[in-house]
Amino acid sequence: MAGAFGSAATPFIGTVALLAAMIFHVLAFAAPYWSTTESDGNYGLWRRARCRIEGSTDCYRYNMHWSVADWLNAVRGLECLTIIFWSVPLMILPVYIYVALGLHYRCLLGSCCVSVLVGSICNIIGAIIYGIQIATDDVMRLGWCLIICIIGGGLGFVSFIILLIATFNRPDFSIDRHYPSGFYVDPDRNKLYAVGVINDNFETLSVKSAQSNPPAGLVVVPQ
Numbered sequence: 001m002a003g004a005f006g007s008a009a010t011p012f013i014g015t016v017a018l019l020a021a022m023i024f025h026v027l028a029f030a031a032p033y034w035s036t037t038e039s040d041g042n043y044g045l046w047r048r049a050r051c052r053i054e055g056s057t058d059c060y061r062y063n064m065h066w067s068v069a070d071w072l073n074a075v076r077g078l079e080c081l082t083i084i085f086w087s088v089p090l091m092i093l094p095v096y097i098y099v100a101l102g103l104h105y106r107c108l109l110g111s112c113c114v115s116v117l118v119g120s121i122c123n124i125i126g127a128i129i130y131g132i133q134i135a136t137d138d139v140m141r142l143g144w145c146l147i148i149c150i151i152g153g154g155l156g157f158v159s160f161i162i163l164l165i166a167t168f169n170r171p172d173f174s175i176d177r178h179y180p181s182g183f184y185v186d187p188d189r190n191k192l193y194a195v196g197v198i199n200d201n202f203e204t205l206s207v208k209s210a211q212s213n214p215p216a217g218l219v220v221v222p223q
Contacts, residue, residue: 008096008097008098010162010163010165010166010169011093011096011097011109011163011166012097013162014093014116014159014160014162014163014166015089015090015093015094015097015159017155017156017158017159017162018086018089018090018093018116018155018156018159018163019090020152020155021086021120021152021153021154021155021156021158021159022083022086022087022090022152023152024148024149024151024152024155025079025082025083025086025123025148025149025152025153025156026083027145027148028145028146028148028149028152029045029079029083029149030044030046031044031145031148032044032046032047032048032049032145033049033143033144033145034130034134034142034143034145034146034149035130035134035140035141035142035143035146036140036141036142036143037139037140037141038139039139042143043140043143044145045072045075045076045079046076069133071129071130071133072130072133074126074129075126075129075130078122078123078125078126078129079122079123079126079149081118081119081122082119082120082122082123082126082153082156083119084119085115085116085118085119085122086115086116086119086156088112088115089112089115089116089163092108092112093112096108096109096112104170106167106168106170109163109166109167110167112163113160113163113164113167116156116159116160116163117157117160119156120153120156120157120159120160123149123152123153123156124150124153126149127146127149127150127153130146131146134146
């Protein structure tokens with residue numbers, strides 16, 4: 001993994017964990033199986049599902065009435081916030097993974113960490129509220145969607161920890177990893193150069209950044 005993605009390996013693993021968390025969360029978010037009853041069928045955050053005969057595939061689903069309990073609206077809002085806070089890093093991180101072959105933006109990674117953490121907290125709080133409400137009901141039982149939602153929240157926390165490690169663990173970049181893209185990046189000075197001629201003597205950027213000029217043999221154009 002590290003050989004394939006270099007300095008972007010750790011953010012890549014965190015992104016994969018976050019993507020898995022989002023898949024679990026969206027599955028639970030949309031499915032009508034958060035709770036179940038013997039007489040009225042299954043309930044989700046937005047829809048109900050009911051089968052004519054227990055165990056039959058002859059089932060139908062329909063939207064819940066607009067007037068629901070305040071606690072259910074709170075759970076809906078929290079789970080919606082989870083999708084919002086997780087969607088932002090999922091859009092940014094794939095782009096960063098490509099750029100991270102030569103840069104280390106601690107501020108960007110830190111912002112993604114905070115977004116993932118807030119989304120995970122919203123996920124777990126919503127699941128806790130729903131679980132407590134159903135547990136105090138004598139008729140309703142917990143469904144499998146709540147478990148899937150909690151698994152998604154757990155993966156979200158795993159993604160947060162991995163991205164946090166990536167935020168504070170600045171890699172030692174190797175110049176030869178950047179040349180195939182046609183650019184030279186100095187992570188210490190946060191500058192991007194277009195590469196015209198490549199020198200065969202490669203050194204790590206931690207050594208090159210200590211020099212006042214770009215590496216010998218480069219024709220550079222500041223971007």
